[in-house]
Amino acid sequence: MNSTLSNNPAVVIGIDLAKTHGDVVGFDKDRKIALKLPRISKEKLLERLANMPRASVLMEACGGSHCFVRKVKALGHDGRLLNPGDVKRIRCGHQKNNMLDAAYIAWAWYIPGISYVVPKTQAQQDLQSLQRIYQGYMKTRIEFGNRIHALLLEYGLSSPQTSRFIAEQLPEFIETHTKDLTPLAGEALLMLRDSWLEASEWEKKAGQKYDELVRANEASKRLMTIPGIGPKCAGALLTHCGEASRFRDSRQFAASLGLVPRQNSTGDRDTLGHITKRGPKHPRSMLVQGAAALMIMADRLEGALGEWVRKIKASGKKYGVKVCAIAAKLARIAWRILCEKGWNTGLSLSKPADRGLRLKSESS
Incomplete structure (x- = not known):
């Protein structure tokens, strides 16, 4: 230089x-x-x-x-x-x-x-911090659960892969299999169970605090009226989006989440492949999970969105293609809602509101 x-x-x-x-x-x-x-x-x-x-x-x-x-x-x-x-x-x-x-x-x-x-505001970083703390405790809980099941398998014992088994049935399971488990192995399993319970408790507290903060925001209340979007997904979208007006249109917002097809153009041929997966992983995964839930409950959805979801479900395309298409649709709807009235995406701690889904009645 x-x-x-x-x-x-x-x-x-x-x-x-x-x-x-x-x-x-x-x-x-x-x-x-x-x-x-x-x-x-x-x-x-x-x-x-x-x-x-x-x-x-x-x-x-x-x-x-x-x-x-x-x-x-x-x-x-x-x-x-x-x-x-x-x-x-x-x-x-x-x-x-x-x-x-x-x-x-x-x-x-x-x-x-x-x-x-786009730099994140302090409010966005606060919400992101809670989100990562919650995810960290969840990952730790799953890790301790996997260790418990793996240790039991080392001694030739298979166990139910459920949280209820670890929280309620594991001590009794150890007592009934004293012939297969040594005292040291039983003690190790109980130590892992205590760590699992502690991580589960902290995960619950972090999740409640996160939901409380998200539900207190006016923009997230509006987002949670979209079928398939709950507190976790709404919070992830707010953390990523910030001011929705910075995106040119809804497709650009979906592209920022990596939910648009990857393009490969050569000559006069334009090939569309898998989604790009650009941008943050967490809001994209939340939208994909919400889209998978809408696929299950497609027959109960009302309005134009319900008709569109049922049309996509019956299109005959691969399951992943249909789910990603619905996830991109949810992202576009979310952007439109945040833009149409200039909803304030800042965070406040006012009284949280209940979430509602527009579903058909069971009788219909």
């Missing part, structure tokens, strides 16, 4: 963030290097930015970047987040070090059509 610095102020700044510091490279209006700050602490970097004229500050989207870019914007700069995959393509296999990465990040500003990651 050229060591001669321009005398002009930097108008585009690239920051390669680390945990406690960052490497900074800035370009002036003539696209010449005007700023180089290797391994500068985040506190000193913010002080330098506070005393600099307004510039476009770019960095990769990573852990801590959403919080840091909000601080940069508060100083009056144009803070942007880049997809790490785009930075990797710009590097194109060249030698990698932190200062070069910062230069590549800054150079992305001059690439036409580059897309940016």
Whole structure:
């Protein structure tokens, strides 16, 4: 990298963030290097930015970047987040070090059509934190359950794959199979059961807190009126969407969730493949689960959505294709609801509302 610095102020700044510091490279209006700050602490970097004229500050989207870019914007700069995959393509296999990465990040500003990651608000990060805590406890509970079943299988004992078995029937099961289980194995199983119960309790508390926060929001109340979308799915959509107006249309919102077909064009042939699976996995998986539920209850759904779901179900296509099509439809409806009246997607702790599904009565 050229060591001669321009005398002009930097108008585009690239920051390669680390945990406690960052490497900074800035370009002036003539696209010449005007700023180089290797391994500068985040506190000193913010002080330098506070005393600099307004510039476009770019960095990769990573852990801590959403919080840091909000601080940069508060100083009056144009803070942007880049997809790490785009930075990797710009590097194109060249030698990698932190200062070069910062230069590549800054150079992305001059690439036409580059897309940016929208920074999350503090409310979105709060909801995302609860969501990840809940998922973590759920994963831990499942892991302890699998260990219990695997240990029993090591001693030639098969057991029901249910939570009720572990919570209520496991101690009695150990007592009735003392000939097959050694005292040490029985003690280990009870220790695993205690860990399973603790993880299950914390999972329940985190899930209740998450549902309470989601149900208190006006936008999520409206989202939960869509069949197939409950508190977990509504919260995941709010965390991902933020301001719905930032998406051009409903298809772009579905594409941001990876629910549109992958395209492969060559010559005069345009082939559509599997869904792209771009974007966050959690809201996409929630929508797919909701779509699978609608497939089961298709005969009880009312309105135009019910007719459309029944038509898709009877189309004769593969099960996965039908479920993904319904999931994309739910995403489009959700975007439309968030856009039509400009619903506030900020989070509040008002009294939660009950969820309702529009279903046909059993008599009909």
